[in-house]
Amino acid sequence: MNCRKLIGLVADYLDGTLMLRQQEAIKTHLVRCEDCRAYLDSYKTTIELCRSLRHESNTKIHIGMPMGFARAIDRKCMSKKQML
Numbered sequence: 001m002n003c004r005k006l007i008g009l010v011a012d013y014l015d016g017t018l019m020l021r022q023q024e025a026i027k028t029h030l031v032r033c034e035d036c037r038a039y040l041d042s043y044k045t046t047i048e049l050c051r052s053l054r055h056e057s058n059t060k061i062h063i064g065m066p067m068g069f070a071r072a073i074d075r076k077c078m079s080k081k082q083m084l
């Protein structure tokens with residue numbers, strides 16, 4: 001597990017849809033990587049924000065975000081909407 005892989009898997013990790021082996025790899029990485037812990041924290045915060053704003057325009061939450069991150073959040077919002 002490295003930072004790049006973790007970032008790619010973080011949405012599935014939070015959804016609990018990863019294989020146990022991948023979850024363990026992420027947990028192990030998080031213990032020793034402060035950057036990824038911070039990333040996970042901000043990701044969770046953004047998901048909460050996304051949920052609370054889902055009746056409003058999605059574009060509002062994109063302000064100040066890196067493009068890839070905003071796109072990941074978009075996908076996350078979409079999948080949550082479909083599940084709701």
Ligand SMILES: [Zn+2]
Nearest residue numbers: 002003033036
């Ligand atoms: Zn990392």
